[in-house]
Amino acid sequence: xxIFGWRVVFxxxxxxxxxxxxxxxxxxxxxxxxxxxFTLFFIPVLPLNKTGGEIVECGxxxxxWAPGVLEVPTTAQLAHMPAxxxxxxxxxxxxxxxxxxxxxRSRAVAVVRQAGETGYDESALxxxxxxxxxxxxxxxxxxxxxxxxxxxxxxxxxxxxxxxMDGPLSVSEQDTLGAVGADLELTRVQITGVxxxxxxxxxx
Ligand SMILES: [Zn+2]
Numbered sequence: 001x002x003i004f005g006w007r008v009v010f011x012x013x014x015x016x017x018x019x020x021x022x023x024x025x026x027x028x029x030x031x032x033x034x035x036x037x038f039t040l041f042f043i044p045v046l047p048l049n050k051t052g053g054e055i056v057e058c059g060x061x062x063x064x065w066a067p068g069v070l071e072v073p074t075t076a077q078l079a080h081m082p083a084x085x086x087x088x089x090x091x092x093x094x095x096x097x098x099x100x101x102x103x104x105r106s107r108a109v110a111v112v113r114q115a116g117e118t119g120y121d122e123s124a125l126x127x128x129x130x131x132x133x134x135x136x137x138x139x140x141x142x143x144x145x146x147x148x149x150x151x152x153x154x155x156x157x158x159x160x161x162x163x164x165m166d167g168p169l170s171v172s173e174q175d176t177l178g179a180v181g182a183d184l185e186l187t188r189v190q191i192t193g194v195x196x197x198x199x200x201x202x203x204x
Contacts, residue, residue: 036049
């Protein structure tokens with residue numbers, strides 16, 4: 001007697017660390033894709049069609065999710081987010097003005113260090129200034145949704161203060177602050193409020 005049938009076999013496409021909704025913490029995952037196999041005596045012998053889409057499987061609880069679960073920031077990423085966002089916000093604003101202005105540059109480095117990145121220095125700032133604009137904007141909007149509005153406002157405030165160090169805001173600096181505020185998911189009213197407070201404080 002020949003016993004035949006079919007079953008789903010999963011292939012691993014990639015690995016990483018994600019926030020597992022079931023474990024409630026950072027766990028290793030495997031990104032997998034299922035494929036139907038024709039089986040003979042319970043052994044998969046012939047690949048058939050792919051089943052559904054990719055899934056993400058937790059290495060600890062074996063829970064399975066759609067790949068969208070990878071968009072949720074991990075605890076480790078969250079811990080670095082405010083400093084990371086601050087870096088990107090500051091770099092964008094600096095780039096739109098006089099990024100060689102020494103006091104603005106050293107203030108930028110000091111602020112990022114205060115936020116917890118104690119190793120941040122001039123060469124790290126130069127690297128941030130050289131990052132592709134699209135990449136920065138994507139990362140910012142991904143990271144922003146995880147932060148409270150007050151934290152996002154304080155990031156914009158720090159960027160505005162740095163932009164104001166070389167004098168009144170230029171049109172391009174104002175535009176950039178508006179764009180950074182939007183990437184931080186702040187409303188127009190919030191952005192205007194934060195920027196005007198920074199202006200008053202700086203006297204420009
Ligand atoms: Zn899990």
